[in-house]
Amino acid sequence: MKVVVTGATGQLGAATADAWEAAGHDVIRFTRCDLDITDYAAVRRVIGAAAPDVIINCAADNRVDAAESSPLPPLAVNALAVGSLARLSADLDATLVHYSTDFVFDGETDRPYLETDLPNPRSVYAMTKSLGEMLAVDAPRHYVLRVESLFGGKTGGSSIDRLWAALSSGQPVRAFSDRVVSPSFVDDVVLATHRLVERQAPAGLYHCVNTGHATWFEVIDHLRQLGGYPRSLLSALRAADTNVPAPRPLFAALSNSKLLRAGIVMPTWQDAVAQFVSKRWRG
Numbered sequence: 001m002k003v004v005v006t007g008a009t010g011q012l013g014a015a016t017a018d019a020w021e022a023a024g025h026d027v028i029r030f031t032r033c034d035l036d037i038t039d040y041a042a043v044r045r046v047i048g049a050a051a052p053d054v055i056i057n058c059a060a061d062n063r064v065d066a067a068e069s070s071p072l073p074p075l076a077v078n079a080l081a082v083g084s085l086a087r088l089s090a091d092l093d094a095t096l097v098h099y100s101t102d103f104v105f106d107g108e109t110d111r112p113y114l115e116t117d118l119p120n121p122r123s124v125y126a127m128t129k130s131l132g133e134m135l136a137v138d139a140p141r142h143y144v145l146r147v148e149s150l151f152g153g154k155t156g157g158s159s160i161d162r163l164w165a166a167l168s169s170g171q172p173v174r175a176f177s178d179r180v181v182s183p184s185f186v187d188d189v190v191l192a193t194h195r196l197v198e199r200q201a202p203a204g205l206y207h208c209v210n211t212g213h214a215t216w217f218e219v220i221d222h223l224r225q226l227g228g229y230p231r232s233l234l235s236a237l238r239a240a241d242t243n244v245p246a247p248r249p250l251f252a253a254l255s256n257s258k259l260l261r262a263g264i265v266m267p268t269w270q271d272a273v274a275q276f277v278s279k280r281w282r283g
């Protein structure tokens with residue numbers, strides 16, 4: 001298949017392009033320099049000329065806090081540009097893959113969210129991502145995959161990567177004991193995406209997270225133990241102790257049961273963290 005990947009230097013974009021190429025597909029990578037997805041005319045001209053079978057949109061403006069005071073850039077990238085990619089996908093008869101986030105939920109629950117639960121975004125960033133989900137459906141063959149706390153890409157910029165780097169160099173770290181997450185290991189997200197597209201699973205919205213959920217503290221403690229680092233390096237932090245412009249959902253666990261019904265088994269978050277550690281040790 002001919003596959004276009006936007007945001008190809010990002011954490012997910014780079015891993016996606018590498019994996020689809022390794023699987024023998026004809027991959028065209030677009031970085032922001034090559035193609036700004038908010039330039040609708042250029043998107044139509046450049047991607048239209050490539051005539052791909054699949055467009056995988058990994059481009060996003062993830063500056064969650066900056067979005068509160070500067071909403072237009074994330075609105076353009078996370079929402080309006082998705083609408084133009086969706087309409088283009090429809091015209092080209094291409095499959096559109098787009099990624100969203102757990103932040104579309106308010107976090108005021110006590111059981112993992114399902115795809116049928118209604119979003120209630122609490123921040124500007126979350127609103128732009130929620131709008132992007134709505135606009136993606138203009139592509140008849142769309143997969144909107146909600147991921148969460150992505151980690152383990154080559155860029156190494158995720159929270160888990162940064163905490164791992166700190167632990168590895170003997171620095172103390174703090175992790176939230178009252179924020180619940182279902183993290184998404186990049187390699188597992190890439191594989192799940194590939195399977196959905198190749199098997200032509202029903203189009204729609206899927207939660208693409210590792211199986212299970214835990215507090216950030218539990219996730220980082222697991223990471224610490226796998227690394228053999230002392231317990232004294234880790235201490236607990238509560239959301240109320242921090243002062244950030246954008247509110248985050250407290251209980252943000254997502255259920256991946258719909259993905260499972262499509263025949264795609266996501267490893268547990270503990271297995272994913274173990275895979276991450278062995279990947280980092282291999283260098």
Ligand SMILES: NC(=O)c1ccc[n+]([C@@H]2O[C@H](COP(=O)([O-])OP(=O)(O)OC[C@H]3O[C@@H](n4cnc5c(N)ncnc54)[C@H](OP(=O)(O)O)[C@@H]3O)[C@@H](O)[C@H]2O)c1
Pocket residue numbers: 006007008009010011012013031032033035036037038057058059060061062077098099100101102147148149150151155158
């Ligand atoms: N990271 C997470 O924890 C997380 C959590 C939930 C959902 N997600 C979603 O998962 C997807 C992948 O995230 P990620 O972590 O891989 O993000 P990332 O590492 O920040 O990569 C985003 C990429 O998009 C590019 N980009 C930004 N604006 C663009 C534009 N106008 N035109 C073209 N490219 C543009 C960036 O280029 P530059 O580097 O040049 O800016 C970057 O390469 C996104 O949809 C994100 O919202 C991520």
